[in-house]
Amino acid sequence: MNVSLDYETFYKKKDYTVRQMGNWRYCNDDRFDPYLLSAYDGERRWVGHPRDFNWEAVRGATLLAHNAGFERAVTRRLIELGQAPDWVLNNEWHCTADMSSYLANVRALDSAVEVLEGRKLNKGIRDWMSGKTWDDAVKAGKADELKRYAIADTVECHGLWTNYSGLWPAFEQRVSDLTIHQCARGVCINVDLLNEYVEKLRIVIFELEKSLPWTDRGAKPSSPIAIAEECRKVGIPCPPLKKDDEEGHDRWVATFSPRYPWVAATGQWRQLCKLLASLETMQERLRPDNTIDFSLLYFGAHTGRWSGGGSGLNFQNFRKVPLFLKNNFVVAPPPGISARDFKAWIAAETDYAIDIRRLLIPRPGKKFIISDLSQIEPRVLNWLAGNLEFLRLVSEGMSPYEVHARKAMGWTGGKLKDENPDLYQLAKIQVLQLGYQSGWEKFQSTALTEYNVVLNEQQSRESVETFRDGNPLIVNLWEKLQAQIQLSGNRKEDMELTLPSGRSLRYRHVRRELRSKRNSETGNYEKRFTFVATIGEKRKEIYGGLTAENITQAISRDVFCGHALELEAQVSDVIFHVHDEATNEVDQDVTVADVEHVMSKCPEWMPGLPVAAEAKEVPYYTK
DNA sequence: GTAATGGGCGCC
């Protein structure tokens, strides 16, 4: 028997919401009030206060919810309060929001019903209920409407499962289930260090704000208007927008920051505020056992990757490099510094470091083993392109970057990384950046901003040429995909790309459209034909290199999903993961080799893919 | 007043 469940709980926009607080904090707040539960088993409907629900009616049932992580969290709280039996969480649960993400790239119930069934749902009175209690609804004569709304959603959830669960593979359901459990299980926090960081950071931000000339005038610290006014006042140009001209922006900072300290301070202020926000969110989320729960959305990206948000704290973007301070001011290492010089710089030029990753620690008695897949995307891309020579050399242990250097860059010596580190670096950037049809401008700017490698136009153009000449199979893959896009566009069809795991990526409503685009050579806008498709709920331009990138990312995700499930089943709890990296919390007797063994397995559905992984034991989360 | 948007910053 399948029973769908849906709670209605008190909430208040901007003040008391799951989205902003996360499941646990929301359910453990004084205002927590689950005033309505609705249930539907395909025939019978029930709606009322949770304390009146006959839980025996769902003993042994498969439970369904749209955002099951939330329904489980509410149920967990009810169990703690003695209002539900503790076996409920041991039932089989499924999340129809996760299922909708997989099947249609949408999460919200109304969007799912619209995309999958072509019906519009009435949003009901949920918005009206912001800040209002069940008693308010009763007084306003809206109790019946609220009940009808609640049960209607529950019926929709049940319907989605009945109609579409057959299209959601068992493997994917296991990934969804694991994700829900990981988020609720959470991670242990070094609370003393967290509190110290927050105290320190508040001082640093206070000092920095004082140094901005416009805060005295009442303007916001990072106000673009105030910055422009200050530039005019002292007679310097306004900063170019970073998103349009990153190098120009960096040059502007480098040129004027020696004369005007506030030039560098605004970017720092944003960095610091972002960091402080993350730290304060952690403080608010702390559970009695010094752990915090988090949110990770199964299939949050259209390629299938998880996305990190949904509760005010993103576990996928904690900064890797610590924030360094001296005398309560931010200091940054010189760009392009070597590892050895970096250590000397830290000793001489800094007196404090805030490393947010240090805050995530194993539970008492446990240890962390972090593992990550080695260059998974280039390996997958070359598998797709049918580059058998690459696959052979890499499976024999050669670095993918060295393979590329030998094939395309004329390297004939010994181990490249040791004998010619500069060429190795350039080969690495080419492999990581040029596999998806990037042009020379993008390549040049990425080389600079991501790898501190300065290339002139000529060198950058040569790199692009070298890569494409040396990798005809990859170029061929782009062209094959482009041809498929054109075919779908001309036929005005959907395009479906089937992946080795058996699932497929859908590009809906592919069309040829005339769009105005900026010509990078002349700077003028010109009308050009491009192909456009619906991805999720947005229309986006697509082309061969883009789809090559999408399927590479999607396949890499599938490979990693298999590893995550295996690690959880065979090694220990996977506490969290970021795309190709897993953090296991293990007993003392578990070894790095145990983890590498699982992570290095090639999935049976992708024979010939050389999979490799590295694992290390660490006292806290680290890059 | 809140919602929507765009810039900026962080990650793989």
Added chain:
DNA sequence: AAAGGGCGCCCATTAC
């Protein structure tokens, strides 16, 4: 012909 992509959150500003 050429085109890296995938995310989320905070802040300031504008739109409603």
